[in-house]
Amino acid sequence: MDHMSPKLRAFLSEPIGEKDVGWVDGVSHELAINLVTKGFSKAYILLGQFLLMHKNEAEFQRWLICCCGATECEAQESSNCLKEWCACFL
Secondary structure, eight states, X not given: OTTSOHHHHHHHTSOOTTOBGGGSTTOOHHHHXXXXXXXXXXXXXXXXXXXXXXXXXXXXXXXXXXXXXXXHHHHHHHHHXXXXXXXXXX
């Protein structure tokens, strides 16, 4: 866990529960606003989108960039965060 950012470590430390989407590693304040505007206000809703895409990181990253205005770095960090969460909890 040494290679993880503090935000990722915090996100992976417990079940997703009712965390706001801004808790997801890689989601900046600006991206969180864009996601909330599109109906993705909670981390579990964003996780649902990731799962609907069959945990395909490349597809999820493209969606975040094209539809939600994420940067490439934000998209990579977010998909990695959700992938890691799935590995820990599913």
